[in-house]
Amino acid sequence: MEIFEAMATKEHDQLVFWSDVASGYRGIIAIHDTTLGPALGGTRFWNYASEAEAITDVLRLARGMTYKAAITGLALGGGKSVIIGDNHTTEREAIFRAHGRAIESLGGRYITAADVGTSVDDMEYLRKETQWVTGLKGRSGDPGPITAFGVCQGLKACARFRYGEESLEGRHVIVQGLGSVGYHLCKYLAEEGARLSVADIEDERVRKAVADFGATAVAPDDVYGIDADIFSPCALGAVINDDTLDTLKVDIVAGSANNQLAEPRHGEALHEKGIVYAPDYVISAGGICSVYGELEGWTAEQSMEKARGIYECLLQVFGKALLEDIPTSQAADSLARRRIAEARRVRDG
């Protein structure tokens, strides 16, 4: 893999590799852009098949964070970090403290939070080595619930754009993944009177959503073929791909999962099929509003208010896409890039 080539393609600033032989820690921190502020993005702990796969993932995720912060109107740049290894390990303290030292070495250019495979408990280990960590216990904590709140606001914006009214009452929504975001999303949707079909690879999570919200259980492999109004991916990335596209029978795709489009061309394909796609980094911005609020000393209500803005932000994206007849994914990228370019012009005089 040509690392500088990979960085240059998507305009990344910095890639940091850090190793701690004693604990077995192997970490990578990617800083994509700091024009708007320090690079913020979570730490992902994942058993990557290769170093190249980890580098590709961290670069892709860091860039998504730049765009997410920019379009949400936050004074943050984009970054992300990955720890390569088994995220079920019980030997967490030494690994996370090594990661904390790597973060500290950047002097605040990169700020982290929890992500897939890491928890608020792990953030406490990081805090022993670095001040550049958010989403802490007793402060903003788990961002999942506020992310779910933001996704629910986003679904209302999608409904308004597609059906002319924002109400989700009676709308049939398929929620894929019932983790921290998906479970809370089901709660919000049940309150809105939506009809829920749910899937998770962990049966216990499905049973809980069925019991708590009267949802209908669906096998994980069957989610794509269901005739419904909205498909909400809240599990993994790349779920909109060559295999799933033609099976989709929904009007809207809108959920929290990062990097839902396997390739940019899948955004074009959704556009051609007339399916409204809420760009993932726009609709899932509730969590970053929460950790940004922690950095700025906001109250929980102020962070929720910021997350409520996802509704208007998506309508702006949809309006631009409609006007220019372009995929919503392209419209969002263009709005995010514009904000960064304007800030760069001001900065550089």
Ligand code: NAD
């Ligand atoms: P989580 O790990 O708590 O939950 C993910 C759930 O998806 C788990 O229950 C898992 O069993 C399930 N799952 C995995 N593979 C599946 C499959 N093939 N079919 C159905 N279910 C499957 O994660 P989370 O915090 O809820 O985040 C969900 C997604 O949203 C992730 O992609 C994450 O990157 C993104 N996201 C999360 C936040 C946040 O605040 N937590 C913010 C922005 C984006």
